[in-house]
Amino acid sequence: MVPYSMSKKPIESMQADGEAFFATMNKRRSVRHFSKQHVPQHLLELAIQTAGTAPSGANLQPWTYVLISNQDMKSVIRAAAEEEERKTYAERMPEAWAEVLEPLGTDDIKEHITDAPWLIVMFRHSQRLRANGEFGPTYYSHESCGISAGMLIAALQNMGLATLTHTPSPMGFLRDLLGRPPHEHAMLLMPVGYPADHAEVPNIMKKSLSDILVVHS
Numbered sequence: 001m002v003p004y005s006m007s008k009k010p011i012e013s014m015q016a017d018g019e020a021f022f023a024t025m026n027k028r029r030s031v032r033h034f035s036k037q038h039v040p041q042h043l044l045e046l047a048i049q050t051a052g053t054a055p056s057g058a059n060l061q062p063w064t065y066v067l068i069s070n071q072d073m074k075s076v077i078r079a080a081a082e083e084e085e086r087k088t089y090a091e092r093m094p095e096a097w098a099e100v101l102e103p104l105g106t107d108d109i110k111e112h113i114t115d116a117p118w119l120i121v122m123f124r125h126s127q128r129l130r131a132n133g134e135f136g137p138t139y140y141s142h143e144s145c146g147i148s149a150g151m152l153i154a155a156l157q158n159m160g161l162a163t164l165t166h167t168p169s170p171m172g173f174l175r176d177l178l179g180r181p182p183h184e185h186a187m188l189l190m191p192v193g194y195p196a197d198h199a200e201v202p203n204i205m206k207k208s209l210s211d212i213l214v215v216h217s
């Protein structure tokens, strides 16, 4: 064991810091219109480093983040994602799903994959290599990766970068294209960049605190 290094803040700072963070996060929206403007790699690395501090089952950190700026690779990924999405929208999407997507105005054209300067692909590890050379399980890897992805999105938003949590389905093609091993499973394809000058987002509302909170005191 080692001493825990976080220092205690005065209650006023806790409130002020909490409000500032809420204001930043409350402005976040999933962005589908990206500027092609360059974003330095070190900013993406810093956000991924932040995501890497997430808690995880048995601290196994069951994630790999793949960072892509190569335009040819982005084009190949876009073509593969659009091929799957065409089938999803035309044939695989039940009416109950289409009904809740309709207000978002999404379709099978994914220009954000080639417009955004960066793609981040998150892979979830279902297994880990043990010291004895055999594979063993990971624990709570879905939950762990979900938490890490949330921290990644928060870190990017805090820097002023826009993101889209895109989940082309099924996304097994990303393992093949990016040369990842069989125990890694693509979980998120995230275009990252500045929003386009005239970017628009769906006019959606977030539930209020009273809608999402139940207190027993």
Ligand code: IYR
Pocket (backbone or CB within 6 Å): 085, 101, 104, 106, 107, 108, 166, 167, 168, 169
């Ligand atoms: N993967 C598809 C469909 C889609 C699904 C959900 I759930 C969304 O919140 C948005 C889109 C696509 O990316 O278009």
